[in-house]
Amino acid sequence: MNYRMSVPRRVFTAGNYVFLLSLSLLCLMPIVHVLAISFSSGAAASAGQVFLWPVDFTGAAYQNVFGKPEYLQAFWVSVQRVVLGTAFSMFLAIVTAYPLSKETASFRYRTFFVWLFVFTMLFSGGLIPWFMTIKTLGLIDTIWALVLPGSVSVFNIILLLNFYRNLPRELEESARMDGAGHFVTLWRIYVPLSLPALATIGLFTIVGHWNSWFDGLLLMNRPEHYPLQTFLQTVIIEMDERFLTARDAELMLKMSDRTSRAAQIFVAAFPILIVYPFLQRFFIKGIVMGSVKE
Amino acid sequence: MRTHIRIWRREWPLYVMLLPALAIIAIFDYTPMVGVTIAFEKYIPTKGILHSPFVGMKNFQFLFAHPDIGRLIYNTVSIAVMKILAGLLIPVAIAILLNELRREWVKRTFQTLVYLPHFMSWVLLGGILIDVLSPTTGVVNQLLAAVGVKPIFFLGDNRWFPYVMVATDTWKEFGFATIVYLAALTGISPHLYEAAEIDGANRWKQTRHVTLPGMMPIIILMLTLKLGQILNAGFDQIFNLYSPIVYESGDIIDTFVYRMGIEQAQYGFATAVGLLKSAVGSVLIAVSYVMAYRFANYRIF
Numbered sequence: 001m002n003y004r005m006s007v008p009r010r011v012f013t014a015g016n017y018v019f020l021l022s023l024s025l026l027c028l029m030p031i032v033h034v035l036a037i038s039f040s041s042g043a044a045a046s047a048g049q050v051f052l053w054p055v056d057f058t059g060a061a062y063q064n065v066f067g068k069p070e071y072l073q074a075f076w077v078s079v080q081r082v083v084l085g086t087a088f089s090m091f092l093a094i095v096t097a098y099p100l101s102k103e104t105a106s107f108r109y110r111t112f113f114v115w116l117f118v119f120t121m122l123f124s125g126g127l128i129p130w131f132m133t134i135k136t137l138g139l140i141d142t143i144w145a146l147v148l149p150g151s152v153s154v155f156n157i158i159l160l161l162n163f164y165r166n167l168p169r170e171l172e173e174s175a176r177m178d179g180a181g182h183f184v185t186l187w188r189i190y191v192p193l194s195l196p197a198l199a200t201i202g203l204f205t206i207v208g209h210w211n212s213w214f215d216g217l218l219l220m221n222r223p224e225h226y227p228l229q230t231f232l233q234t235v236i237i238e239m240d241e242r243f244l245t246a247r248d249a250e251l252m253l254k255m256s257d258r259t260s261r262a263a264q265i266f267v268a269a270f271p272i273l274i275v276y277p278f279l280q281r282f283f284i285k286g287i288v289m290g291s292v293k294e
Numbered sequence: 295m296r297t298h299i300r301i302w303r304r305e306w307p308l309y310v311m312l313l314p315a316l317a318i319i320a321i322f323d324y325t326p327m328v329g330v331t332i333a334f335e336k337y338i339p340t341k342g343i344l345h346s347p348f349v350g351m352k353n354f355q356f357l358f359a360h361p362d363i364g365r366l367i368y369n370t371v372s373i374a375v376m377k378i379l380a381g382l383l384i385p386v387a388i389a390i391l392l393n394e395l396r397r398e399w400v401k402r403t404f405q406t407l408v409y410l411p412h413f414m415s416w417v418l419l420g421g422i423l424i425d426v427l428s429p430t431t432g433v434v435n436q437l438l439a440a441v442g443v444k445p446i447f448f449l450g451d452n453r454w455f456p457y458v459m460v461a462t463d464t465w466k467e468f469g470f471a472t473i474v475y476l477a478a479l480t481g482i483s484p485h486l487y488e489a490a491e492i493d494g495a496n497r498w499k500q501t502r503h504v505t506l507p508g509m510m511p512i513i514i515l516m517l518t519l520k521l522g523q524i525l526n527a528g529f530d531q532i533f534n535l536y537s538p539i540v541y542e543s544g545d546i547i548d549t550f551v552y553r554m555g556i557e558q559a560q561y562g563f564a565t566a567v568g569l570l571k572s573a574v575g576s577v578l579i580a581v582s583y584v585m586a587y588r589f590a591n592y593r594i595f
Contacts, residue, residue, distance in 0.1 A: 017395075034421075124323065128332060129325075218556065
């Protein structure tokens with residue numbers, strides 16, 4: 001494109017750049033602000049002197065956070081749920097999408113089973129019966145309460161089955177000729193060919209598990225079983241000034257508190273900040289492949 | 295009989311593969327659906343579902359006589375509708391503006407920055423927003439004070455709360471929502487633009503007569519699919535940002551169910567509220583899917 005731009009067009013382009021730039025700063029700045037607070041001295045933070053750069057640079061808040069055994073314990077619970085939960089979810093998605101991707105000719109009750117899964121997206125028993133079920137099973141205060149209930153993601157299964165369906169039919173037929181059964185076909189042909197789709201839903205599952213907090217709040221009675229996000233929910237959100245009387249609030253807002261809250265938020269956000277730029281490559285493909293079909 | 299055996303012999307591995315996931319949804323999705331019978335009981339945990347006293351429609355009657363019911367429905371639907379509209383218009387506009395940029399790397403960098411909030415939980419964003427919007431120490435009020443505006447208690451003022459919910463939810467999600475529209479834009483044939491240019495259409499006219507009509511199918515599709523979400527005003531967000539002062543403008547059905555059921559242990563009543571919401575919600579979702587299928591030939595599987 002090497003033609004000269006007209007004056008109004010140039011004005012528009014400049015305005016457009018400025019607008020989009022400020023929009024992206026709007027998304028970034030609150031996070032940078034919190035980061036700056038976390039590295040500032042308590043006095044500077046509570047006096048409101050910190051904007052986007054730390055004032056009186058110090059790592060004290062981070063020493064404080066990493067010195068708290070409760071925080072490290074919660075971090076460890078989160079790591080456990082991410083690893084177990086993702087492994088379990090991915091296994092279920094891989095094996096469930098395979099039969100559901102078949103035509104009725106090769107799997108007679110396929111439609112019935114697809115609806116059995118889709119129906120769980122349409123209707124649910126609601127919070128209380130769900131909670132009672134898990135309680136009756138005796139899963140309260142175990143890691144399995146965080147892993148099992150959400151492990152079948154119908155959305156991911158549909159994404160994957162659509163991907164399976166777009167794989168060349170000839171591959172499966174030639175495998176059948178060579179005597180491969182369904183298990184071998186799935187493991188040797190479908191799984192290796194679906195790696196991009198699996199990477200997409202895998203990364204989303206990881207992020208989803210890392211960010212979950214409500215199940216921990218509901219299903220864990222003892223704070224030492226809280227995953228990190230639930231732990232933060234109780235210390236940052238529920239201990240907030242909005243819930244306290246004026247005098248308590250005064251105490252709460254004392255100096256270092258604001259910086260250590262900021263540090264706790266940032267440490268919990270850090271793994272996401274590391275992972276999400278890599279997600280971009282995968283998920284644009286993933287979203288497009290899930291929604292656009294032949 | 296023979297054919298049955300033959301089919302079974304061929305298909306049994308498929309059933310084996312389905313079994314684990316079927317067991318999971320049987321336990322964690324279908325059992326709670328049976329558990330909605332709690333809605334018709336005065337549920338007592340020690341007695342269980344089978345032996346708790348049956349009270350018929352009493353929980354529902356109690357709900358319709360509840361003084362907060364009108365406010366709850368109004369809050370839920372109004373916040374959800376505002377979120378749906380803002381979450382549609384803003385990403386469409388930004389996708390169009392983004393499409394005007396010529397440099398690929400600028401587009402990519404912009405996108406990477408704006409969907410950062412999408413990947414963070416409402417606990418973390420809640421913590422950030424509570425700090426940023428605080429009337430005493432928040433940076434937003436500091437900036438407002440610099441231009442002479444008195445401190446605003448964004449999260450503790452009923453006049454502000456619902457709009458703050460809409461604004462912050464849009465802030466979190468617009469970047470991610472833009473992806474879909476941007477993909478739709480790249481699908482519009484360049485020939486259409488060339489033809490429009492030959493006919494003397496400037497950039498603005500091209501946008502109105504080529505770009506927007508080209509995006510219409512996906513816009514309508516997204517709108518229809520969101521219709522099913524009209525009773526979901528965003529539990530995660532509101533639960534992390536509200537407080538008793540703003541129940542009047544910010545309490546929604548889901549937060550109410552949580553407080554009644556979990557905090558106050560009124561299991562039967564909370565289940566009844568949840569059941570009513572699920573029932574209406576599933577009708578809405580079903581209708582939206584049927585409409586999406588009719589108008590946009592959209593199929594989920």
